[in-house]
Amino acid sequence: MNKIAYSYVDEHLISPSLICPICLDILEDPHTHTPCDSAFCRSCILQLAEPLCPICRWTWDDAIPLQYNIYLPKANRLIRNMLDDLLVQCIYCHTIRRRGQFEHECQPIEERLVREHIQITPRKKLVQYQMILSILGIVLFLLCIYYYRKYVFEKVI
Known part of the structure; x- marks a missing residue:
């Protein structure tokens, strides 16, 4: 999914639980910090200066570097489905689709x-x-x- 190729329809109606607390944007490739069950964009987690959760202040698994931490699970299916159901509009042809079905041919053209x-x-x-x-x-x-x-x-x- 190319994030810059679409904009959200009715962005003000999107649930705050789908917003990353780090970048304050809608979650992209969401991952969950298990102790506090908070969801973050994976790119935001990787850019943290310290390996501390910004919500609960618990550390990530110190044994494995954050970039390779396989114990940082993807967000649960409910959050991913809610994100995929959001309506997005192509910035080129203005076609409105669900985010999970966004790929279409007008982008390369x-x-x-x-x-x-x-x-x-x-x-x-x-x-x-x-x-x-x-x-x-x-x-x-x-x-x-x-x-x-x-x-x-x-x-x-």
């Missing part, structure tokens, strides 16, 4: 189009700037001729 647009846009802007500079050059030339016409035409006559 849109990313390719965005990349192509980014590559084409500077060329278009360069052409526009060149046209503007050409027009300004012509206007400046005509203004110079207009203001210096007395000197040019008096010498000729």
Whole structure:
């Protein structure tokens, strides 16, 4: 699941129990600290400065480094099912789906189009700037001729 490819529908209605107490965002890859039964995003747990639970202050299993701690269980099925049932909207095509069924085809197509647009846009802007500079050059030339016409035409006559 690509987190940045969707936004939550009615985010203000989402249960606080589905919010990570570390990042204060909706849980991603939730894992549970067994002593206090608190759920956290796995990435948030791995970024903790100290191996202490922010809720109960108990340490994680000190025998095994946190990155490899297999005793840090995934959140229970109820929490994972609630997260998968949340409605999300694709930021590209605005399709609304359940988070657990979010994968769909518009993402690679849109990313390719965005990349192509980014590559084409500077060329278009360069052409526009060149046209503007050409027009300004012509206007400046005509203004110079207009203001210096007395000197040019008096010498000729």
